[in-house]
Amino acid sequence: MYRISLNTLKTTTTRQFSTTSTNLVNYGFVGLGQMGQHMAKHIYNNLEQDDQLYVYDSVPEATDKFVLGVTEENPTNSLKLTKLPTLSSFTTDVDGQLDFIVTMVPEGKHVKSVVEEIITSYKQNGYSPEYKTTIIDSSTIDIPTSQEIHKYVKETIPEFDFIDAPVSGGVAGARKASLSFMLSRDTISDVSPALTTLLNKMGKNIFPCGSKHGTGLAAKLSNNYLLAITNIAVADSFQLAKTFGLNLQNYAKLVAVSTGKSWASVDNCPIPGVYPDANLPADVNYNGGFITKLTRKDVVLATTSAEKFGRFLFLGDVGRHWYDKACERPDIANRDLAVLYEWLGDLKQAENGDIIDTKGGEHK
Numbered sequence: 001m002y003r004i005s006l007n008t009l010k011t012t013t014t015r016q017f018s019t020t021s022t023n024l025v026n027y028g029f030v031g032l033g034q035m036g037q038h039m040a041k042h043i044y045n046n047l048e049q050d051d052q053l054y055v056y057d058s059v060p061e062a063t064d065k066f067v068l069g070v071t072e073e074n075p076t077n078s079l080k081l082t083k084l085p086t087l088s089s090f091t092t093d094v095d096g097q098l099d100f101i102v103t104m105v106p107e108g109k110h111v112k113s114v115v116e117e118i119i120t121s122y123k124q125n126g127y128s129p130e131y132k133t134t135i136i137d138s139s140t141i142d143i144p145t146s147q148e149i150h151k152y153v154k155e156t157i158p159e160f161d162f163i164d165a166p167v168s169g170g171v172a173g174a175r176k177a178s179l180s181f182m183l184s185r186d187t188i189s190d191v192s193p194a195l196t197t198l199l200n201k202m203g204k205n206i207f208p209c210g211s212k213h214g215t216g217l218a219a220k221l222s223n224n225y226l227l228a229i230t231n232i233a234v235a236d237s238f239q240l241a242k243t244f245g246l247n248l249q250n251y252a253k254l255v256a257v258s259t260g261k262s263w264a265s266v267d268n269c270p271i272p273g274v275y276p277d278a279n280l281p282a283d284v285n286y287n288g289g290f291i292t293k294l295t296r297k298d299v300v301l302a303t304t305s306a307e308k309f310g311r312f313l314f315l316g317d318v319g320r321h322w323y324d325k326a327c328e329r330p331d332i333a334n335r336d337l338a339v340l341y342e343w344l345g346d347l348k349q350a351e352n353g354d355i356i357d358t359k360g361g362e363h364k
């Protein structure tokens with residue numbers, strides 16, 4: 001890896017590359033929320049000798065908290081970490097052009113504005129066309145928006161790249177650096193060694209999903225659609241078992257070795273006390289975990305992306321309807337998706353067929 005100074009670019013036409021070190025990488029990170037703070041921390045903790053990390057969040061307190069937290073815990077790399085005040089400072093306040101910028105922000109509109117601002121700044125402030133800056137977007141967003149951003153980057157600075165690299169593993173996976181990355185690359189050999197090094201700092205698995213931009217997101221949304229739908233089915237099944245008067249802990253263990261087995265019924269079992277050593281959300285009143293409103297977000301992204309690709313999702317509308325309703329209750333929306341089991345228990349069917357949420361409103 002070599003780095004070119006942007007100041008060099010501004011003042012002279014001769015580009016001065018240094019090729020003396022193989023450990024010379026400039027990382028940028030945008031979005032220090034639930035996931036991003038842990039991902040950026042692992043990059044920080046695993047910086048090589050001459051690497052630098054530049055971080056930014058639109059909430060300045062989030063950036064301050066991150067910088068304070070990681071440097072207090074591990075002062076060794078503190079001189080390699082810089083908090084940036086704006087997105088355009090990624091192109092002006094850094095020691096050289098960035099190699100990688102990871103974005104981990106809520107929605108497509110945020111990714112779009114972040115990328116547009118950074119790319120516009122590079123256009124204004126100078127960049128080396130020989131030197132490729134790659135933006136890695138790990139946010140979960142819709143495929144058409146991601147494709148639009150990719151097209152924008154390629155049309156504006158063809159040498160730069162924008163790669164969809166969404167993750168699975170949730171906050172726990174981000175904290176443990178055990179995330180799985182889904183990448184729009186055909187094979188693992190299409191993932192550059194430098195990108196592999198970066199992703200390995202934050203995760204354990206890299207899944208190449210296809211050659212076209214957006215296939216990483218396609219894999220993420222297909223999987224999370226499956227998760228959302230099986231999660232409702234699991235909640236419904238356990239409520240049925242409860243109505244039948246079954247011993248629910250024994251029923252859960254039966255399901256775990258039967259055809260109803262799934263991540264939602266076993267690894268994230270909604271019945272408290274079945275796996276006391278596993279630290280499941282069900283054992284802590286469904287707190288933590290992957291919250292229902294994010295599951296809803298992924299169902300919406302999967303159904304809208306499917307529509308744009310001309311694919312009708314047979315359980316899409318049903319799933320969307322029930323996640324919409326569940327998220328009308330903040331106590332359900334903000335807890336782990338296994339709480340749908342508890343929520344379905346609050347629903348009763350009236351004589352006219354309407355569904356009443358005994359702790360909320362009426363659901364048609």
Ligand code: NAD
Nearest residue numbers: 031032033034035036057058059105106110139140170171
């Ligand atoms: P979050 O809301 O906790 O964090 C997002 C961060 O981005 C916030 O700190 C926010 O201030 C910042 N931000 C928003 N707009 C910005 C902008 N324009 N510029 C700079 N910073 C900006 O969200 P999260 O839970 O960390 O999730 C981030 C993404 O990862 C989402 O797309 C989410 O769907 C996806 N994801 C989340 C999980 C999870 O379990 N939380 C798991 C997998 C994927």
